[in-house]
Amino acid sequence: MGSLTEENYIKSIYALSQSTGEVYVSELAKKLDVKLPSVNSMMKRLAIKKLVAYAPYKGIKLTEKGKKEALAIIRKHRLAELFLVKVMGLGWEEVHDIAEQLEHVNSPRFYERIDELLNSPKFDPHGEPIPDSNGKIHTQQRTSLIDLAEGLTATITAVTEDEKSFLDHLNAKGLQIGDAVTIMKREMFDGSITLQHKSKKEILLTHQVAERIWVEL
Amino acid sequence: MGSLTEENYIKSIYALSQSTGEVYVSELAKKLDVKLPSVNSMMKRLAIKKLVAYAPYKGIKLTEKGKKEALAIIRKHRLAELFLVKVMGLGWEEVHDIAEQLEHVNSPRFYERIDELLNSPKFDPHGEPIPDSNGKIHTQQRTSLIDLAEGLTATITAVTEDEKSFLDHLNAKGLQIGDAVTIMKREMFDGSITLQHKSKKEILLTHQVAERIWVEL
DNA sequence: ATAAAATGTTAGATGCCTCTAATATTTTAA
């Protein structure tokens, strides 16, 4: 178990390297809100610990050991989020910041118990998959709401959780995980989308919002 | 909000100064398992922050500000312990170490919710009082099992929680908070005590164990 | 192909928290 700071670096590297498999120093610095040299010196330390593969002027990659640690933290984060919603009755928009802290709690027993109480759940309240205790992740094939043709109906399965304000926005629009929506109109001009929702109301989403909503047909 | 380390110092100073109102550097060093100079330099920092009153070669005292912070941490610790037992179904002997971590979670909402779910509880699973959100503590007049005369019957209200092994010991003997016990015999020779318990069984406790059990007549 | 822009690294400093070794003060006991 590394320090809290170390865990946050590992987690961010994992998140940012999802698509390309690597991260740039500047991306990481931006994400963690530190300056470039801070990232640089942390990379040296993590490389010594064999958590990242790092060569000067090259992208940063997690080693297998680093990935394993990242997935363990993500598992704890997502279990915590679901626990906060299901057991403690908090709103999905307010659990992220608390889970950011709970994910660093070192207690197998605590998380084993949460897992039991929630019946080994597969997805967190934002629809993100929860890795199992071996770090195995049940990936879903994802389609963004933005890629759906007019007339199609789909079910919201997940949202990309970046900031509380985004979830507040969805709450205000009345959208939740599991809701069925039909694409009424796609505006070419600004990329916005009009949906028909179970509430019978028409909902307008900007491109920026729609691209962060994942659906299944 | 100070650092985790700072919070642990404050909490330990509070605990150790309960009786006399002050702590010695060496006591604190022992409790926190650090060397004397570490305590010394931390005291200087805490004094600058007005959390402790500290003069060289004199005992350490918490300021009002320091006490308030200590009580806030203790409140979180004890709420967490009760939550772990009542809501999560963990044993009273295994919650201390988890609560040591949860007490540092910074989220008024999280603790407000725990307090609600537990119905603003007054005591933790070990019988220790939970300070209210203003730091006010509902102190009980306490009698130790060791001070009870033969023939008297009393109810266990609290135990002094120092180590898991002590609670394991009580579990093995079948003793719990709320149990009624009658003093059958007090041995002058070694200070041990024989109890009659609701289970009808006779239980022998050594002086060392009995003095850490608090009762009400 | 080279100059400018973007990105990354090194050097050196700071604060936090810890340590060991050396020194100082207070307490205790002869």
Add this chain to the structure above:
DNA sequence: TTAAAATATTAGAGGCATCTAACATTTTAT
């Protein structure tokens, strides 16, 4: 009452995590 023991402090160093300023490399665009 003074020497020894116990307790506390200072000096100086090291690791972690951060920063600014200066320098190096890579990418890009003319």
